[in-house]
Structures are given as structure tokens and as C-alpha cells.
Amino acid sequence: MAVAHAGADARASGDSLATGHPIANLVARRLAVGVLTLLVVSVVVFLATEVLPGNAAFAVLGRGANPARLHALERQLHLDRGVADQYWIWLSGLLTGKLGTSLNGQPVWVLVKPRLINSAVLVVVTGLIGAVAGVGLGAAAALRKNGWFDHLTSVTALAVTSLPEFVVAISLIILLSTVVFHWLPAVSLLPPGTYAWSQPKLLMLPVATLVIVIVPYIFRMMRAAMIEALESDYVEMARLKGVPEWRVVLVHALPNAIAPTIQVIGLNFLYLAGGVVVVEYVFNFAGIGQGLVFAVANRDIPVIQFIVVVLAAFYVLMNIVSDVIALLATPRRRIAR
Numbered sequence: 001m002a003v004a005h006a007g008a009d010a011r012a013s014g015d016s017l018a019t020g021h022p023i024a025n026l027v028a029r030r031l032a033v034g035v036l037t038l039l040v041v042s043v044v045v046f047l048a049t050e051v052l053p054g055n056a057a058f059a060v061l062g063r064g065a066n067p068a069r070l071h072a073l074e075r076q077l078h079l080d081r082g083v084a085d086q087y088w089i090w091l092s093g094l095l096t097g098k099l100g101t102s103l104n105g106q107p108v109w110v111l112v113k114p115r116l117i118n119s120a121v122l123v124v125v126t127g128l129i130g131a132v133a134g135v136g137l138g139a140a141a142a143l144r145k146n147g148w149f150d151h152l153t154s155v156t157a158l159a160v161t162s163l164p165e166f167v168v169a170i171s172l173i174i175l176l177s178t179v180v181f182h183w184l185p186a187v188s189l190l191p192p193g194t195y196a197w198s199q200p201k202l203l204m205l206p207v208a209t210l211v212i213v214i215v216p217y218i219f220r221m222m223r224a225a226m227i228e229a230l231e232s233d234y235v236e237m238a239r240l241k242g243v244p245e246w247r248v249v250l251v252h253a254l255p256n257a258i259a260p261t262i263q264v265i266g267l268n269f270l271y272l273a274g275g276v277v278v279v280e281y282v283f284n285f286a287g288i289g290q291g292l293v294f295a296v297a298n299r300d301i302p303v304i305q306f307i308v309v310v311l312a313a314f315y316v317l318m319n320i321v322s323d324v325i326a327l328l329a330t331p332r333r334r335i336a337r
Contacts, residue, residue: 023327030323034316041312042094046087049301094309100302108302112291114195116310119280119287121196123272125203126210131265133211134218138261139254141219142226154223157216165275169209169282176205188285196285206283210275214268221264225257232256259329266322273314 093100099108141150160168177186188202196203229235230253238248277289284290288307295303 023324026323026327027320030316030320034320037316038309038312042091042309043087045305045308046090047083049305090305094306099306102303103298103300108306111303112288112306112310115286115288115291118190118196118285119276119289122203122206122210122276122280122285122287123269126207126214126272127265127269129207130211130214130268131218134215134265135222135258135261137215138219138222139226139249139257141223142230142257143249145227150223153219157219160212161216163213165209165213165278166282168212169205169279172205172209172212186283188283190286202285206276206279206285209279209283210272213275214271217268218261218264222257222261225260226253229253229257255329259326262326262329263322266318266325269318269322270315273311273318 090100092098097109102108102111104111137153141153144150173186175181176184184204185202186205188206190196190199190202230249232253235248235252238252239245243252276287277292279285280287280289281293288310291303292307294300295307
């Protein structure tokens with residue numbers, strides 16, 4: 001009997017170790033998939049830039065370059081080696097922080113770092129404002145279901161989702177900067193060596209554009225999830241027990257409605273990583289999106305490769321973070337079983 005109990009305990013302990021905590025398992029799986037995804041992206045990006053017409057050494061030296069200088073620069077840039085060797089040199093440099101040199105002679109990190117910081121500020125500020133506004137408006141519309149506020153916000157959100165970023169950006173420029181009012185600068189041109197937080201006024205139009213674009217998606221998800229939560233059995237039971245309405249909304253309905261909304265917020269952060277390309281170009285904002293456009297126009301391959309890998313890493317990280325937060329927001333799923 002004791003042996004049977006010991007065997008059962010051992011099996012239970014083994015099952016517990018194998019199962020693990022849901023959050024730890026989720027992070028481990030997502031990290032494994034993320035590393036594999038980044039490896040595939042690095043291969044695709046490297047091969048895609050390799051098949052671009054032209055030669056990096058020729059682009060640096062120009063048409064007047066003599067063959068001797070051209071061959072010397074090709075050896076310096078490892079262009080005289082095979083594709084596999086070039087990829088390994090680039091990947092090992094990426095993993096060790098040796099990002100190479102831009103075709104204009106500057107180190108890639110020195111060129112990209114300020115743009116990366118400016119874009120991070122833009123994305124974080126936009127994401128936080130958009131999340132708060134979307135969740136607040138969605139919850140308010142759900143509490144006033146079929147009322148005038150619900151109909152007005154729902155129709156407006158549906159209309160805004162059909163507008164591309166550049167249309168919203170140009171409309172805001174016409175309204176707030178040029179034709180109607182002259183309250184804000186039409187372009188967000190940062191002086192060299194400065195960052196976005198040093199001149200908040202230059203951030204207003206780009207942030208407003210992206211907030212207008214992402215809020216409708218968060219709003220619609222929050223409204224639907226909140227309505228479902230308010231019509232659930234546990235909310236009805238809480239009301240029958242005489243629980244105050246504010247407590248019903250904040251303690252019972254909102255926590256259960258926020259989990260699916262977190263996934264949409266995470267997807268919007270992922271969208272912002274790509275959406276900033278258009279917005280930064282329209283407002284001439286010195287961010288990573290504008291830097292990518294310039295690098296593609298100038299065929300600056302080292303910069304293109306690094307920026308694309310950074311964006312891919314951001315996608316992987318945000319997927320992991322949003323999944324973990326959604327799991328933490330769902331009590332019945334975050335408990336180890």
C-alpha cells in the first residue's frame with residue numbers, strides 16, 4: 001500500500017514537472033517559435049537584399065570608380081565571397097553587436113539608434129493613449145447599449161476603419177495646420193541630435209493620426225466583450241444579490257471583458273510597427289519608418305537588413321507580451337493544473 005502511494009506521488013510529481021506553470025510553458029513555447037521565426041526572417045531578408053540589382057561597392061564609389069578600388073571595397077564588404085559565407089558573417093556580426101557600416105560611411109547602429117528611439121516613443125505614446133481611449137469608449141458604449149452614444153460611436157468607428165493612415169494624416173494637416181486652423185506644425189522635422197520628447201508639439205499630429213486609426217478596433221472589441229460580460233449569468237447573479245452597479249461593472253464584468261481586448265491591443269501595437277512607416281514619411285518624422293524608406297531608396301542594404309530584423313523582433317516580443325498579459329487577465333487559465 002505504501003509502495004502504491006509512493007508510486008502515485010512520484011507520478012503526480014512527474015506530471016506536475018512535465019506540465020509546469022501555464023505562463024512558463026507559454027513563454028518557453030513562444031520564445032522557441034520566436035527564435036525560429038527570427039532565423040527564417042534573417043535568411044529571407046538577406047536573400048531578398050542579395051537579389052536586388054546593383055552592387056553595394058559600386059553604389060558607394062559611384063560610376064567614376066576604377067576597377068582596383070571597386071575590387072578592394074568588395075573584399076572589405078565581403079562581396080567577393082559566396083552567399084552562405086556572407087550570410088554567416090552578417091548573422092554573427094548581428095549576434096555580437098557588430099552591425100556593419102552604412103553605405104554612407106556611418107556605423108549602422110549610430111545611424112539607426114536615434115530613429116529607433118524616436119519611433120519607440122511614437123509607438124508607446126500612441127499605444128497607451130489608444131488603449132485607454134478604446135477601452136474607455138467601448139465600456140461606455142456597452143453600458144449605454146442601443147443608446148445615442150452607442151450608435152454614434154459605433155458608426156464613427158466603422159467609418160474610420162475604412163480610412164488609410166495617409167488620408168487621416170492629410171485630413172489632420174488640413175484641419176489643424178494649414179487651411180482651417182494653424183495650431184500645430186504640418187511637419188514633424190526634428191533637429192539633428194534631438195529626440196521626440198524634446199519637442200512634444202511635433203509629436204501631436206503623428207500621434208493623433210495613429211490614435212484615430214487604432215482606436216476603432218479596440219473600441220469594437222471592448223464593446224462586444226463588455227456587452228457579453230454584462231449579459232452573463234455571474235453578472236446577473238451579482239445583481240440579484242444586490243451588489244452595487246459600479247462594483248458589478250468594475251469587479252465582475254470589466255476583468256472578464258478585458259482579456260480578449262488585450263489581444264487586440266497587442267495586435268494594434270504590432271500594426272503600429274508597420275503603420276509608422278507611412279505616417280513618419282508623411283510628417284517627415286525622423287523615425288525608423290522614414291529611415292527604412294530612405295534606405296530602400298538609396299539601396300543601403302546593411303541598414304535595410306538591420307531595420308527589418310528589428311521590426312521582426314518587435315513582432316515576436318509583442319506577441320509574447322500580449323499573450324502573457326491576456327493569460328494573467330484570465331484567472332482560470334493562469335493557475336497550474
